[in-house]
Amino acid sequence: MTALEESVRPGQFFHIQCSDDWRNLLRRPFSVYKFDRRTRILEFLYLIKGSGTQALMKKRPGEMLDMIGPLGKPFSLPAGDASILLAARGVGVATLHALAQAVPAEGRRAIAIVSAQKRDDLLAVDDLRQSGAQVYAVTDEDGTSTMDQVGKLAEMLIEDYGISAVYTCGSKRLAKLMQNLATIHNLYAEIAMEAHMACGLGDCYACACPIRKEKGIEAVRICSEGPVFPLRQAVLS
Ligand SMILES: Cc1cc2nc3c(=O)[nH]c(=O)nc-3n(C[C@H](O)[C@H](O)[C@H](O)COP(=O)(O)OP(=O)(O)OC[C@H]3O[C@@H](n4cnc5c(N)ncnc54)[C@H](O)[C@@H]3O)c2cc1C
Ligand code: FES
Structure with missing residues (x-):
């Protein structure tokens, strides 16, 4: 198993169990916002939308949070040092x-x-x-x-x-x-x-979205094949 400080990359996400409530049976995905490799403190930035994020908001310092991650493909940088x-x-x-x-x-x-x-x-x-x-x-x-x-x-x-x-x-x-x-x-x-997610692990296809590939438009799983994709492949209409 790789240590957290070695494995977390920008663009990846964590799949978080927001509460034990039946409405939050499915985990919710949140992107890595900040990560300090020295202290191993990981931060998320989230908007309160529904039952999951409302439950997250009620968590108190020291409470345990069940999460899976880091998941998904991170961002890549092209060679060089340009901005x-x-x-x-x-x-x-x-x-x-x-x-x-x-x-x-x-x-x-x-x-x-x-x-x-x-x-x-x-x-x-x-x-x-x-x-x-x-x-x-x-x-x-x-x-x-x-x-x-x-x-x-x-x-x-x-x-x-x-x-x-x-x-x-x-x-x-x-x-x-x-x-x-x-x-x-x-x-x-x-x-x-x-995309809306269920398993977050590539098994259920709940997060399937269209992406432009060489042979035409194909469905990909945002959780396991993304969430980061080449922008030219994004179907935005
Ligand atoms: C890879 C990934 C990374 C994400 N990172 C962040 C993040 O860093 N910060 C953040 O605030 N949110 C992020 N989200 C969105 C976040 O997962 C949803 O806002 C959250 O699941 C809502 O849960 P809820 O139970 O509060 O609301 P729900 O009750 O599940 O939904 C409330 C409303 O939001 C809509 N909604 C829920 N999920 C999504 C979604 N994925 N896309 C569009 N609309 C949605 C629902 O249709 C509904 O109208 C991310 C989503 C993905 C797929
Ligand atoms: S959420 Fe299940 S395959 Fe992506």
Whole structure:
């Protein structure tokens, strides 16, 4: 068995038993948000949505949590030391924060576009900055998050920072924009995809989603074949 500090990678997730309640019979997946290899402290960033996340919220310090992980395929970095661009909407920023936290050790810098409906909904901005990322926050409230504006911002960042790779999570529209920019600028690009999960281990196909492969569109299991995929393979329409 590999020690936790050696096996956790950005892009991976843990499948968490949120409570013993029948409504939470199925585990819920949460991305690695922060991981400190020295202290072995693992952090998640989650939005409260339903019974699972409500039960998680009620956990108290010191309580045991039953979780399986790390699971899934992590992000990859292309060769070199060029800066990378992260483009996240909402809580999609969680998994990208883990990547931002890891890249300084690779001699790289992360530039992050963080998008949300309102200024108060912006997540992880301070943590991203603390991890060394340059952050550009955009919101619907300020009228700065339209695809036109984010496209112009991303074009500028790609040029100014000599970006070689782009990573996205949390919004199909944002992912589509990044897919186009990656094609135009010939960038390495990945997406962290989401789906409802049951087993989380590749056995039940509950998380099957379409992905573009050489022979056409195929169903893949997000939990075991992803959640990270090449962005060019994502079916976003
Ligand atoms: C690989 C992966 C990583 C994830 N990482 C995070 C994370 O870091 N932080 C975070 O807040 N959330 C994350 N999620 C989403 C998280 O798993 C769900 O929000 C959670 O399972 C909701 O559980 P619940 O019992 O609170 O809500 P439920 O009662 O299960 O659902 C509440 C509402 O959310 C919708 N929903 C539930 N799961 C998903 C999903 N996967 N995609 C879209 N809609 C969904 C349901 O349709 C329902 O409308 C991740 C999902 C995946 C697949
Ligand atoms: S959740 Fe069972 S195969 Fe993915």
